[in-house]
Amino acid sequence: MHIADGIVSGPVIATGFGITALLAAATMRKVELEEIPKVSVVTAVFFVANFIHIPLVVASIHLILNGLAGVILGKRAFMAIMLGVVLQAFFGFGGVSVIGVNSVMLGGGALLAYGVWQCRHFVSMPNKEIVFGSLAGAMGIFFSGCILALALVTTGEAFMTAAQMVLGYHVILMVIEGAVTGACVGFLLKTKPDLLSGQSSNKAG
Amino acid sequence: MSLDIDRHAHVESSIQRWDPRFKIASLLLLILCLALVKSIPLILIGLFLSIGLLLISRIPLGFIYQGLKVVVIFLLPFFIILPLTYPGETESYFIGMPYAIEGLRLATLIVIKAIAIVLTAYVMFGSRRFDVSMTALQHLKCPPLVVQMLLFTYRFIFLFLAEMRRMDTAMKARGFIKKPDLYTLKVLGGFVGTLLIRSFERTERIYKAMLSKGYQGELHTLIEFKSEAKDFIKAGVVVLLAIVIFSVDMTTVFSHAEQAWF
Numbered sequence: 001m002h003i004a005d006g007i008v009s010g011p012v013i014a015t016g017f018g019i020t021a022l023l024a025a026a027t028m029r030k031v032e033l034e035e036i037p038k039v040s041v042v043t044a045v046f047f048v049a050n051f052i053h054i055p056l057v058v059a060s061i062h063l064i065l066n067g068l069a070g071v072i073l074g075k076r077a078f079m080a081i082m083l084g085v086v087l088q089a090f091f092g093f094g095g096v097s098v099i100g101v102n103s104v105m106l107g108g109g110a111l112l113a114y115g116v117w118q119c120r121h122f123v124s125m126p127n128k129e130i131v132f133g134s135l136a137g138a139m140g141i142f143f144s145g146c147i148l149a150l151a152l153v154t155t156g157e158a159f160m161t162a163a164q165m166v167l168g169y170h171v172i173l174m175v176i177e178g179a180v181t182g183a184c185v186g187f188l189l190k191t192k193p194d195l196l197s198g199q200s201s202n203k204a205g
Numbered sequence: 206m207s208l209d210i211d212r213h214a215h216v217e218s219s220i221q222r223w224d225p226r227f228k229i230a231s232l233l234l235l236i237l238c239l240a241l242v243k244s245i246p247l248i249l250i251g252l253f254l255s256i257g258l259l260l261i262s263r264i265p266l267g268f269i270y271q272g273l274k275v276v277v278i279f280l281l282p283f284f285i286i287l288p289l290t291y292p293g294e295t296e297s298y299f300i301g302m303p304y305a306i307e308g309l310r311l312a313t314l315i316v317i318k319a320i321a322i323v324l325t326a327y328v329m330f331g332s333r334r335f336d337v338s339m340t341a342l343q344h345l346k347c348p349p350l351v352v353q354m355l356l357f358t359y360r361f362i363f364l365f366l367a368e369m370r371r372m373d374t375a376m377k378a379r380g381f382i383k384k385p386d387l388y389t390l391k392v393l394g395g396f397v398g399t400l401l402i403r404s405f406e407r408t409e410r411i412y413k414a415m416l417s418k419g420y421q422g423e424l425h426t427l428i429e430f431k432s433e434a435k436d437f438i439k440a441g442v443v444v445l446l447a448i449v450i451f452s453v454d455m456t457t458v459f460s461h462a463e464q465a466w467f
Contacts, residue, residue: 006318037412040357048365092272094323097240161290183394
């Protein structure tokens with residue numbers, strides 16, 4: 001769920017653009033030629049996945065999958081998500097002025113998910129990829145929810161309750177994204193493990 | 206769903222003839238100024254301005270309605286949440302619940318602002334072919350890497366969307382129904398995984414084809430931009446309006462006038 005234009009204040013908009021520029025510069029250092037299409041693929045899939053709706057008791061919600069982007073692309077995921085946000089704004093879904101805030105919100109979540117995903121090297125347990133995949137998916141969304149709430153609260157105290165509702169909503173999203181990301185990681189592990197960041201194919205063929 | 210923002214790029218208008226470099230730069234400034242407006246009368250002026258630009262661009266309104274619908278539906282809850290939760294005491298009541306006018310004002314401001322900005326975005330990118338707009342972005346010192354990735358992604362989105370629809374049909378044909386349970390989520394995980402693998406394998410082929418045609422990390426284009434006096438004048442008018450809106454908002458004239466309303 002991205003934030004629309006016209007909600008957050010000037011300083012929040014400026015901070016969003018500033019942090020986005022820093023993160024983009026930091027995560028795109030020494031990018032190789034063959035990575036350009038790879039990042040674009042994940043951006044496009046991330047964009048398309050926004051159209052997958054899941055029915056919930058009263059409403060339907062759509063997948064965000066920024067955690068999965070982190071698991072697949074590693075630190076380059078920030079760029080993928082930033083471009084997704086940019087395209088969304090260009091396509092008339094709103095959000096031109098909050099490209100920065102949205103990038104930090106979703107892209108930052110992807111980076112955190114990558115960090116969580118990398119932690120799997122420190123433990124040994126069965127199915128650890130699936131467990132850490134789920135955790136990465138859930139943490140990615142949790143981070144986004146926190147940033148969104150933070151952006152609302154720093155804009156004005158009028159948004160206090162709205163921010164609390166946003167956090168509550170993201171707890172539900174966390175469960176859903178965690179389950180989908182975990183299942184997806186499990187599937188990729190069986191079929192094409194080298195797609196996952198830092199995961200070489202351990203079985204021949 | 207109107208993902209092909211440039212569907213009506215062929216429509217002749219003075220916005221379409223405008224040099225995209227000047228158009229994008231000046232309209233971006235206008236959008237930023239609109240995003241910072243804090244009073245309703247001023248943002249109404251902004252809204253009329255964006256509607257005016259839209260009418261000049263002659264992009265069909267039915268096309269814009271689709272995108273606008275999504276934005277407005279997303280923002281409607283604010284009309285309920287903000288007035289009910291606005292901090293402080295209030296005297297006005299609505300069906301027995303405290304209903305803060307100030308919260309309603311804020312919600313109205315947000316929705317008008319969002320609409321004005323979305324309309325301006327349509328004018329900005331809907332009036333020329335997408336690749337032309339992206340080339341213009343590159344001329345505006347946007348990193349070539351970013352522009353290339355945007356163009357790649359733009360190409361892929363339509364491919365993957367078609368792929369996704371096909372897979373969706375296949376799942377439905379096998380009797381899969383989405384329900385709010387863990388099984389559905391697991392299936393969707395596999396769905397996304399399959400989509401990823403197919404997309405990666407497909408783009409690997411595209412990439413190899415590009416390499417064999419001499420791709421070295423640069424996109425060469427025949428698109429050239431010529432700017433005339435007219436382009437400067439159009440950009441000048443928009444920049445001037447943006448600055449006027451911004452500075453009038455800074456003087457808080459309208460905000461004070463607004464206080465008298467409530």
